[in-house]
Amino acid sequence: MTPSAVRRAWVWAPAALLVVAALAGPALAPGSFAAPVDLPYGPAGPGRPLGADYAGMDVFSRTVAGGQRLLLTAALATVVSYAVGAALGLLAAYRPGGIDTTIGGVADVLLALPAFVLLAVVVVAMGPGVLGVAAATVGILLPDVIRTVRAVARSALARDHVEVAVLRGEKGLAVLGREVLPYLARPLAADVPIRFTAAVYAGATAAFLGFGAPPPTPDWGLMVFENRAGLGIQPAAVLAPAACLFSLLLALSWAAGQVSDRDVAPHAGAPRDGRPVVPAPTTDDADGSGAPRPLAAVRGLELRDRSGQTVIRGANLTLWPGRVVALVGPSGCGKTSLALALLGSVRPGMVWAGGVAHLAGEPTGPAVPRRRLRRLRARAVGYVAQDPRTGLPPHRSLRRLIGDVLATRGAPRPQRAAQTVAALRRAGLDGSFVDRRPHTLSGGQAQRAAVAVAVAGRPPILVLDEPTSGLDPATTTAVLDEVVRGARRDGAAVLLISHDDAAVTRYADEVVRLDPAGVASRPPALSVAPRPRTEPGPDLPSTVDGAPPALRVRNLTVGRSGVGTLFDGLSLSVPVGGVVTVVGPSGCGKSTLLRTVAGLVEPAAGEMLFDGDPLPYPLASRPRALRRRIQLVAQNPYASLNPHHRVGAIIARPLRQFRTVPPAALADEVDSLLALVSLDPDLAHRLPAALSGGQRQRVAIARALACRPRLLLCDEVTSALDAETAAAVVDTLDAVRRVSGTALVVVTHDPAVVARLPGSPLTLPATSDRSARHV
């Protein structure tokens, strides 16, 4: 056992000791625990260290013996409620609609009676005794078990790898067993001790209320009830069983708390590193000459995570008035952490291990008091967080949100209304948005609202973390043009973190590249040159040999949930071994098109022909062989692989399912599939968590190819990847197409992806433009 496993097990030592002692209690008791041995409330004496109780029975022996029944009842109730609750919870998650509602109703009905009232009703029905108490305890525990299991299973079922398995034609039990069940292990390991504690609690209370075994059974709860009238005469008769119960529950709930804490924060126990000293306010740039002084700088920054691993080493970054610095690098290299360090903030789970930072002439960092940092930021910084959906509180109107920062930046009250509208305009929103709340905005609008909050009051430093990731190219240009022009005019410094090469080349005066755990350096240029096209668009291998195209879609119309149509009369044709790229603004139905072809969305009208045969809806009506031949690679590589299965098992699963290769050849086939997507076969032994985003996406592609599909549907497969990785993944797809003759439909919003694939893209119009469209 590793030291951490020993420490983990040690948490259970007190609880285990008490449980064992209580279980063995009746055997350990020195005297009789069910017959009078003395006068009522008789004094302590030899062999009776705690005296006698209300009926003259030996308190000590009864206390020693009084926990066994309680623990057995609680264990029985816990096991039964998990068996029933897990089955119901899984079923509810798997079958939304009637069954889910019914099971939810069962939970609601059980919750409608307060725990001890439920206990009372069940005891009246079944009579007092162990079975009645156990049944009532099951009723008390069941709703929470159902809800926990259902919530975990639902979130697992919503993950892309489940959808991929369903598309591949996996059966319900295989989906639940392989894709969902592994997610339950950890939450339940944390949940079981909590429920067991609750069961002990309920059982003890039932005994106290007289609902449990009848006297003279030794039982802690019952002993407290029986002897409470004699509390003044013989306190031990009440306090001894109460103390036993308290110690047992304390040990259990303490251990349960440790386990669930560990789940929430894996690094909770790690020691804190020493904090750096506050650097002097003046820095090396204080030479006082007429040269411009940097507005903010980081020197030699080193950040570690709690396990001591270096995340950023020796990073340098300087912001100058009126200049735009772009911070680029592969995903996960610490760009956001570096930007936050500049503002004196260290992300939870990170430790500032070295380096100095200053902001507007004052030092920042973890050693600077929060209040001083806050005042400094109020004066100097406008910040846009990465995710617009979570970066703004949903219920606060934009007027108030912008008003908050205007107030902190010292804008006089009468001017705030005008400045609010001005800030919205700079972010590309008009004045009508002042009373909107973030939850009523679309993703792109929310992103622009976050920019408006940051630029309000014209702070001298702007930190923009992926400010345009949800915007289409035209809006990106409009927003950044306005923001950068304003910043240059005011002499403000801008730090732009972006994956968008076009924006970086267009706006940055300086590009800082951050490599994983490496030194931020300035590359001479940053561009991923489009690969020269080997096949010009019109020369695609098409239906020249008379065979039908792999996929032909004619006049396809898909409704939007609610009103109207998402697209209307759409037609496209993908030749065997050919490729069609689909582009268009967000919300135009690109993904829906793929999901319609895959059989997940019902078409309202039109026809879809696959190798000349119509594609039926719903998915369940498609034969297995057809399901195998159409595969979908989902958008997010972090959700499309089950984190509990190793890469080799993930790729081997479709091979087993369709028996495409004999079992003996499985490992070789997995290796060759990994090689096909340019991955090292050694990765087969890794879990997805040990892979980078690009590697994961390749594994997802390899899993799709293991089905030997005729048609591969790729939904924004590069959107979570940085430019270099994205280019390599697209090249892999194109190579696969040419080697195996699989036709591709590639949905993307990235012009670089379009440029790397042959043919001209099919552009879907924005949803407002619902005219028929033919290609």
Add this chain to the structure above:
Amino acid sequence: MDDLAPARPPRAASAGRLAAGRLLRALAVLLVVTVGVFTATALAAGDAASARLGPVADPAAVAALRAELGLDQPPVDRYLGWLAGAARGDLGASLISGRPVSALIADRLGNSVILAAVAAIVLTPLALLLGAWAGLRPRRRPDRVVGAASVVLLALPEFVVGVALISVFAVGLGWLPAVSYLPEGSSPLLQPSVLVLPVAALTLASLAPTVRLVRAGVSVASAADAAASARLNGVPEARVVRCYVLPAALPTALPMLARTLTYLLGGALVVETLFGYPGLASAMVEAVNHRDVPVVQALALLAAAATVAVNLCADLVARTLDPPELAR
């Protein structure tokens, strides 16, 4: 990601429809509870007539009593009769004392409401304050102190807390009465000393889970991007807490807070029994131990109605506070 969900402000009409739907669902749950309670107590629990007359009674007398009580009729008729009576406020008569159950409820409801209300009034602000205090300082000293205290309190069932309070404050120090005896017709408000220990026991037992809930909600909201970016934009901490953290934390904590409040109803069962407090809950325990079925039925129904009502209110309030929930 394609942004398929139409972004538009929630309509008042949909909020009204949602409230109506919730109300209907609550009523349906209550109806199912009546079926469950009736089945469990009147049908499964054995025969009330032989229970009243004892095991050695004359069979003819038992049959006569069965006919008098209507026990010889089909179960569905008995249920419908009971439900119709309950709807009119006629909850039957106690098998032991022969008094109408509604008279018993009228006698004792006030005492129970006073106990639960005082406990809720003490508990709610205390839980909010402690939870927010700890949640805003995750993993620092206040959080650790509150966390450790709540682990200890979680391990203390009401009757253990109650016994400890009695042995210290009543038996040991003699400051407060050990038994909350009230003369007939007297109100606990006239004798506040009888309330102190029961309220303290109820509050202490319910405090820990409530504080944990509030703490979890506040610490999540305080670490969320919205609060973090407001802090990075220099918004003062007091305003971040008031305008960004609490509005996000409360809607998630409210339904669970309501569950804790309804738990007080169950906890009252123990506390009223321990202190001999003349409320509904101690009547319930006596009724269960004497298998006084009409009283158990009526009181279980009352507890279910109160629970469903509290949960419904909390749900609706949480949804008004958190409009994005509506859109889902």
